[in-house]
Amino acid sequence: MTKDTDHEALHREINAKAAFAAKNLLLVKGLYDGIEINDDMGRLVEAKLRAASVGTFDCYCIGCKKETPFIISAMPVVHSGGGLRGGNALAQPPSVFAVRSVCQRDLKTYIYVFEKSKDRLTKIGQTPSVADISFGELNGIEGTLDSLDRKELGKAIGLFAHDAASGAFVYLRRVFERMIRRAHDRRIEGGTPAIEDFDRMRVDEKIKALSAELPDRVVKNSAVFSVLSAGIHELADEECLTLFPVLKAVIFQMLEEEEHKRRKKIVERETDAAFQALLSKSSNTAARELPATKSPDSKEGACREGI
Numbered sequence: 001m002t003k004d005t006d007h008e009a010l011h012r013e014i015n016a017k018a019a020f021a022a023k024n025l026l027l028v029k030g031l032y033d034g035i036e037i038n039d040d041m042g043r044l045v046e047a048k049l050r051a052a053s054v055g056t057f058d059c060y061c062i063g064c065k066k067e068t069p070f071i072i073s074a075m076p077v078v079h080s081g082g083g084l085r086g087g088n089a090l091a092q093p094p095s096v097f098a099v100r101s102v103c104q105r106d107l108k109t110y111i112y113v114f115e116k117s118k119d120r121l122t123k124i125g126q127t128p129s130v131a132d133i134s135f136g137e138l139n140g141i142e143g144t145l146d147s148l149d150r151k152e153l154g155k156a157i158g159l160f161a162h163d164a165a166s167g168a169f170v171y172l173r174r175v176f177e178r179m180i181r182r183a184h185d186r187r188i189e190g191g192t193p194a195i196e197d198f199d200r201m202r203v204d205e206k207i208k209a210l211s212a213e214l215p216d217r218v219v220k221n222s223a224v225f226s227v228l229s230a231g232i233h234e235l236a237d238e239e240c241l242t243l244f245p246v247l248k249a250v251i252f253q254m255l256e257e258e259e260h261k262r263r264k265k266i267v268e269r270e271t272d273a274a275f276q277a278l279l280s281k282s283s284n285t286a287a288r289e290l291p292a293t294k295s296p297d298s299k300e301g302a303c304r305e306g307i
């Protein structure tokens, strides 16, 4: 009885590990990344993906614009067509299969394609792309992004998705540096003097000096960003891989705050203009009505007199 229970527990643990690895390959790993399948665990992960047996999982949905539960189903890739006769080399196709995951709220479909070689399972296709899903996380402000920011964020996310962490980091750093520069510009526009020697400061010093303009989370963790002052050649690929998601999340948060401030400014300007129009309208009405009460018969003349 105990042996059976132990066996079942071990079986559950192995299954959970394989399901985790399968989901990681679906959701986190980029194109042309994969797993070795020359051991029992690798083969179990492959079997789980082929059978779409990884359970429900949460993922950012670009339709619903939030994290939603997805379920997956298997999509065999049929190999058929002219010239496929027994003995023909074409009748031995590469082993390719696809998996479809569907949002439970709006039925948005994501598709992933895998190729199996002798010892390896490789992710060879995905739609929507990792970049599209990441931009979706910007909560609808992607359309208002500065075009250079959008271009370089796209490059950063694309490179990260293809396992080129150092290259991704270069672009992320450029976007971050421009955001810090804009925060300094906003401070000057707001009437506060420019920070002395700003251009010569290290990134963490700039963050501290701009504490009133930047999100608390960035200011509190300014030491983390000091790494941005280091040359990329000083950072190991692993450091870049670890830092990238953190910096990306912070940059997204800062972009949302920038957009929020921009919209707030527009609303304030429009409200001020509306108040001004209302005030000048009521003062004109008062100006017209005041003489009118004195001389109802000659309104025009009274107005001219008033002027």
Ligand SMILES: [Zn+2]
Residues within 6 Å of the ligand: 061, 062, 063, 064, 065, 068, 103, 104, 105, 106, 107, 108
């Ligand atoms: Zn959805």
